[in-house]
Amino acid sequence: MDTPRVRHTADQETEFLVVANRLPVHLEAHGTAEPRWQRSPGGLVSALEPILRARRGAWVGWAGTTGDTPVAFHDPDLRLHPVPLNESEYRDYYEGFSNATLWPLFHDAVAPPEFKQAWWQSYRQVNQRFAEHTAAVAAPGATVWIQDYQLMLVPALLRERRPDVRIGFFLHIPFPPPELFLQLPWRTEVVDGLLGADLVGFQLPGGARNFLQLVRRLHRGESVAGGQPTPVLGTVRLPGRTVRAGAFPISIDTAGLEALAHSEAVRERAQRIRHRLGGSRKIMLGVDRLDYTKGIDQRLRAFEGLLAKNRITAQDTVLVQIATPSRERVEHYRRQRARVEAQVGRINGTFGQVGRVPVHYLHTTVDRTELAALYQAADVMLVTPLRDGMNLVAKEFVAARPDLGGALVLSEFAGAAHELPQALLVNPHHLSELEDTMAAALDLEERERRHRMRELRRHVRERDVHHWARSFLSALSEGGHGAVPGESEIPARRTIVA
Structure with missing residues (x-):
């Protein structure tokens, strides 16, 4: 499936978007009747849906079907933007790279991860499609919150298309130690994808530290000790902007x-x-x-x-x-x-x-x-x-x-x-x-x-989940759009403050 050309129209613009692999609803068939939208199970939906409804935002994600994808539609207080996947993409991007490569690798290789070039190519292609759909519906200066391991290339791909938006990324699964992550043949591309965000969030401080150590090893940046308060534990300084990393433990609608x-x-x-x-x-x-x-x-x-x-x-x-x-x-x-x-x-x-x-x-x-x-x-x-x-x-x-x-x-x-x-x-x-x-x-x-x-x-x-969202979004807002005063003074190489 070719990446669709999604037009950006004013009536679709949204100032706050969540981007996740799945929508909070999915199409479910009931015998011979027409498929109906059902609420999707899972911790991510339970955690994010109340936040998005409170902000009357939009959710960009896959509809759970490899057939015809419906057009954008409204649920109460929430606009849903389905992203299409065909059968081969579901197999290679989702079942393959996301869940037979990244999932076991990030969970201490409890099961051995598989590394297949075709899976990686599909993962990159689908991430590009998510970025294009998001770019099309984000209002100028919008806040975009990208979720989880299936979409780790989207921050950089979205920034290429929409440098005006503020981008946060949150990883719901553990982030492994560098020694484990470095097994991934496409390790640099994945890390550079995450560095497209203004703020990269992890469940625990250990995950943020693993990420900062990994950036240091892959890019041979200069490490400067000191003084980052929690929840933000460190900063990667890039030409023209900074990327911050921190710990934001997720919770529930208590x-x-x-x-x-x-x-x-x-x-x-x-x-x-x-x-x-x-x-x-x-x-x-x-x-x-x-x-x-x-x-x-x-x-x-x-x-x-x-x-x-x-x-x-x-x-x-x-x-x-x-x-x-x-x-x-x-x-x-x-x-x-x-x-x-x-x-x-x-x-x-x-x-x-x-x-x-x-x-x-x-x-x-x-x-x-x-x-x-x-x-x-x-x-x-x-x-x-x-x-x-x-x-x-x-x-x-x-x-x-x-x-x-x-x-x-x-x-x-x-x-x-x-x-x-x-x-x-x-x-x-x-x-x-x-x-x-x-x-x-x-x-x-x-x-x-x-x-x-x-x-x-x-x-x-x-x-609770509202504390989690406030904590992350407050840190993302405090980071601004990543603009750094005195841009000319920043070295071209990445510098990590951890």
Whole structure:
């Protein structure tokens, strides 16, 4: 598919835009009926949609279909601009370079990344199309906030077309150490793409430092120590402008989820869930995309270990595992699903009884009301990824527990662990430690459980998604358009202040 020629018209201009791989809605077919727009699942949509609606902005993204792409349309308080992808681009840009090259590379190579030239060419082509669509609808001087690893070339490509706009980029997944990133054959091109932004944001300070070290190594810039306050941790000085890098931990719409948790529908549904699972049984809950980085395998092995050692039984404890379908045409994900479902079958076959299976496994997408009810029904929430940029499920569970009930078991390799130290932190690679922590969570004394949850809720309330957005956009605004006084004094090479 050739890059479309998108005309810039005044009635399309928007002063605040989010650019992401996917729109917050997608076309979904229902039998023979016409496809309908449905809200898309996922943490990025949950985090960004309320911010964009509050600012009456626009969202540029793929509509989730490789057929005919609809024209721009309005959702309440939000203008949506679909970007077309054909089948080969979906395969090579999305399934290939984004999710079989970048995703595993950025998650500590938990699975080996694949490097294919055809995938890279498609990634570059699709990023160019996103940049052109964004340039066409951004008002003069607009603020454009580009999201995540699928679009890391867009900042520089957009700047070439629209040097008047202010550009922010936020990475939702971890940014790896330079030694790992340098494996990428197109490492310089990707870094230069990010340097098109005025502000590059990461979940944690470590990600920002990794990025600054990487720029230093790739461009042999001069390092100058000193004094950048958080959240902005360092600056790359370019000819005519600066690029700043910092840490901005993402969060959730806490107030919205709390209101949902207080609703009669959620409370009644939570009671029905508890009753159907056995009333007095303790409920452990996992809610994850079916992804090899989420630690579902390790979680199931630890749960199986507790059963095998008779520390729990199918009579007193049940694990509910929601595994949202994800990237099912990618080979790593097909193998992951087969492994998980085999584990569930083995556990239930070995330790189950008539009417009492120890694992309830659902390979499905769950709506927000059902999810809030599951959070309220759970005695223990298991969030045990091997590597995760943040993990909003941990924060959602906390927000959904105004009763101060439930214990949170949280991997120390999730970004959320840096913000939620009152959770029961665990190394999911250490199976005996994971078993012990899960058992401790089941037996946690009520006074300690309530104290931990009270502290967790305080943080999630104070640092919600609106705080995240204000923090990032304020830093982006403070950076201006990247103009640097005394431009002639700036050396042509990049200089990093970190």
